[in-house]
Amino acid sequence: FKSIATDPQYDEDTKKCAAFLVSYLNEIGLEAMSWETSKQPVIFAKNTAAGKDCPTLLIYQHYDVQPVDPLDLWESDPFKPTIREGKVYARGAQDNKGQCFYTITALKALLEESKSLNFNLKLFIEGEEESGSTGTLEIIKQKKEELRSDYLLVVDCGIPGPDIPAITLGMRGILTMDLEVRTADSDMHSGSMGGVAYNPIRALSHALAKCWDENGKIAIPHFYDEVQDLSPEEKKAFDFIMDEKMVRKEFGLKALCPDPGYLIGESVSIRPTLEINGINGGYTGEGFKTVLPAVATAKISCRLVPDQDPEKVFANFKKHLENHLPEGAALTIVKEHGSSAFRCNVHSLIAKRAAKAYEEVMGKPCKSILGGGSIPIIGELAQASGADVVAMGYGLDSDHIHAPNEHFGLDRFEQGFLTIGNLLKQFHVG
Amino acid sequence: FKSIATDPQYDEDTKKCAAFLVSYLNEIGLEAMSWETSKQPVIFAKNTAAGKDCPTLLIYQHYDVQPVDPLDLWESDPFKPTIREGKVYARGAQDNKGQCFYTITALKALLEESKSLNFNLKLFIEGEEESGSTGTLEIIKQKKEELRSDYLLVVDCGIPGPDIPAITLGMRGILTMDLEVRTADSDMHSGSMGGVAYNPIRALSHALAKCWDENGKIAIPHFYDEVQDLSPEEKKAFDFIMDEKMVRKEFGLKALCPDPGYLIGESVSIRPTLEINGINGGYTGEGFKTVLPAVATAKISCRLVPDQDPEKVFANFKKHLENHLPEGAALTIVKEHGSSAFRCNVHSLIAKRAAKAYEEVMGKPCKSILGGGSIPIIGELAQASGADVVAMGYGLDSDHIHAPNEHFGLDRFEQGFLTIGNLLKQFHVG
Structure with a gap:
């Protein structure tokens, strides 16, 4: 079937x-x-x-x-x-x-x-x-x-x-989101408007970069509020089977970012994440086009741990992005799925x-x-x-x-x- | 023909x-x-x-x-x-x-x-x-x-x-560049590797965001070294015809970023720029895919003013990106065109x-x-x-x-x- x-x-x-x-x-x-x-x-x-x-x-x-x-x-x-x-x-x-x-x-x-x-x-x-x-x-x-x-x-x-x-x-659990940052009605030429029109890819990159602090922790206010840490006893009950060598080899992984203070096996199971699953804007084909785009989009997801509410995480993320976008940039953000x-x-x-x-x-x-x-x-x-x-x-x-x-x-x-x-x-x- | x-x-x-x-x-x-x-x-x-x-x-x-x-x-x-x-x-x-x-x-x-x-x-x-x-x-x-x-x-x-x-x-003048940030050999599942694999879109967004300082000036070291300002007398010789209302109307432009301290007409002519002409990574189609990508790409260009050397600007930009990418992330950057x-x-x-x-x-x-x-x-x-x-x-x-x-x-x-x-x-x- x-x-x-x-x-x-x-x-x-x-x-x-x-x-x-x-x-x-x-x-x-x-x-x-x-x-x-x-x-x-x-x-x-x-x-x-x-x-x-x-x-x-x-x-x-x-x-x-x-x-x-x-x-x-x-x-x-x-x-x-x-x-x-x-x-x-x-x-x-x-x-x-x-x-x-x-x-x-x-x-x-x-x-x-x-x-x-x-x-x-x-x-x-x-x-x-x-x-x-x-x-x-x-x-x-x-x-x-x-x-x-x-x-x-x-x-x-x-x-x-x-x-x-x-x-x-x-x-x-998981929360998936689709978002768009728009700064103009139409694409422009980077020669005639470059230096004046705020590039939405720049705006989006900046806002996304602000989602992590210098230590690699997620910097969205209240993101960790409900996250409970396991007690040493609880930790002992689980096998966090994941060794760095194996992971590096299996995917040819060259850059790692385990949650600071946690083992990599813990980072992928008892810690929440924020991932950019896709990003797009401007001209991305062969060669070069000096376009100054009007829109940039991204797909974002969070893996959630117990007690995190997808709705709350969504609201906090949205607010955080809004706070880090330049004046005039329009954010459209849609919650796709959320589950605990x-x-x-x-x-x-x-x-x-x-x-x-x-x-x-x-x-x-x-x-x-x-x-x-x-x-x-x-x-x-x-x-x-x-x-x-x-x-x-x-x-x-x-x-x-x-x-x-x-x-x-x-x-x-x-x-x-x-x-x-x-x-x-x-x-x-x- | x-x-x-x-x-x-x-x-x-x-x-x-x-x-x-x-x-x-x-x-x-x-x-x-x-x-x-x-x-x-x-x-x-x-x-x-x-x-x-x-x-x-x-x-x-x-x-x-x-x-x-x-x-x-x-x-x-x-x-x-x-x-x-x-x-x-x-x-x-x-x-x-x-x-x-x-x-x-x-x-x-x-x-x-x-x-x-x-x-x-x-x-x-x-x-x-x-x-x-x-x-x-x-x-x-x-x-x-x-x-x-x-x-x-x-x-x-x-x-x-x-x-x-x-x-x-x-x-x-102009300098155009094509770049790729790679953190793994293959895409991964954001459930099994999210929290450990460094997302190349995050790495790229972070490095790009670091190209501007808090005041909106380009933060690439030495970027402005050769940029000469016009004397008041020289400025008088030119008409910087561009008014904000017209620009906002023509393109439905909602977010502006003139070079701090300059008129918008000056920003698009006597000041150099850095623009992200395109960005791509991960899944960008309909719906959602919880992919953790291996690669993110971007097309970047600079508009240059007299005395800026495209080769030097390229070298400084490359170094700046390298300095702001996480350990292990591989940067491939190609200079497409450069002209004074x-x-x-x-x-x-x-x-x-x-x-x-x-x-x-x-x-x-x-x-x-x-x-x-x-x-x-x-x-x-x-x-x-x-x-x-x-x-x-x-x-x-x-x-x-x-x-x-x-x-x-x-x-x-x-x-x-x-x-x-x-x-x-x-x-x-x-």
Whole structure:
């Protein structure tokens, strides 16, 4: 199914994918339904026969995928899964259809084996993880009662290496923004107006440069107000696996800027960031054009940590930019997406069971890690369901998710099936 | 002739244009030739029958034109001159073929009228004014003797308004640069590396912002070292025609940055500038991509005033950027073009005669102005020929030169013919 939810031309495929899931989940013995939203439907399935006195486990996944371009870099059709050297190549092979597949297979096996479960099971598979989750957010607000659970398991993450089991106990939130600085109605000639017209690229560069202080800290007033530091004890609970040599080598990275006072592994997980994801203005083609542009644009994002509110960060950033633009320069700034970070209870039952499941399947001690990326609605889903969260999965950094030739190893399908199966069994046994 | 010298696909047309000029100039009684260079040929023509004891006048023009895109904005074929409402519409109608045409017509008339001239005449028509003049510069160095003259007349300028005669007694030089800041070998995900990888857009914004101090002065060390201020007396010699209201209205300009301590008319003519003509990095398309880019690029130019050396300014700028980039960030900077400013002798004979020619044709007192733009090789040509320069012409800001629907009024063809004719006559009469 070409369930590229971000591109309207694939809406039909996305709907078909959702319909298939509903019918398949019904077949394996769950009560499955499609929750319509103003955007893509959410698939909800449950088996709550165990009753009120038993614990409830909610599982989160998503059925949408990223666009496939550039198509010519794919070695085989992204929508015809192909096996090469023990790996499945396809868009979604890992993120999140592959991981969804072994999770549902484990559920199917459990339901076949045990006619009645000793816990309540709920499944929430959204279709907008790659495109903002606007519709999904609506439904979360509406279906609070249906979503109420004790434990939330997110199967959309990975492990730090092929032999390193790890539960993900938190991820950063995100705020994305689009902005434009305009100083005139039309472009001008740098000979006739250079020296008088305020160049919007200069104005934008200046305002952006003012977002960091001399020590490399983000200089937006109140940016760190809600940021809580981890206690030494809390820090000990996590593995901040990231060494400088590896990072320098993997991306040919030559310039580093870890948050002053923090390890690089901490900087990408427990610290908030401000990044300029794109900038554009004036003439950028071949050769030279002595244009004095009227407009400069940028795309900016922040990765947020627990207690940072995307709305507040947006307001503070906007004000800061306004304060550092020259008189007359017009700022247009649009908030694209905002979602809060989530952080798990390290001592929760589900965290312990997830770690145990990994350890029993992989035969190694399980680490606890914090992810630097974001899954938009986990914070909201955890809050609405009232559940303790844990995130797991078998993704690897080398799986090319979101990129051409996305793939997922058959061995990890098996490990995933066994791990989720083990975890479900623990809940069944109680 | 589609003499777009900047685009190699028009090389054939450019050569044909040059050949036509040589044959036409020979026909009207000059000894014309084509000087081949590694780029576009220079047309040189002369009549030096007057002999060593008579003064020599060198006239500069160019036969190349700017590209025509976007073609769909032209109301008629840019290479089929069309007359509408008393104006000729075509690429080059003004810059510089139209002005070249009336100049050659005036020469033709003089040569028809007077079999032998009382002054020596030289004509230098380059084919690279719009594309860097690399080949032209070579030939200027080689042909110093042939170019030696007393007076240099540049007919590639304009007047401030339809009824305002003005001689241009100087123009700014220019330095253009292309640069890239690289901090990694490949783009990264802002979730997994945000907070550790130094964003090259941030690095570039910071380094560019450091190019101006708090007062708006250019903060590159030694940038102003060679910049001479005009004495009050010198300032009086020029009209700095530019009023804020007009500028704000014409371009919808909302943010101004005149050089502190100078009028806006002075800022665009006797003061040097630094402009960011283009900037690019990361994702700049529709929607959002949380990319952490590896590279950011910019195009930068300076307008230079007399005594500023493009090479020195380039070296100082490069050093300044290097000093303000983070450790490990790699700067690649390429100098595209560099040419010096030219400034005329206000009291020279040719300046006086050019003013008189304007006054007699237009019936109004002639102003002296300084142009903010650049004609790449005038400084070098003036030096090689040893001549006093003056620039004139009938261009108006509203002629759309370099843009779609370039045009030139038939009335100004006539005025141009009469003015150049008057000036030539003054040299003939002596």
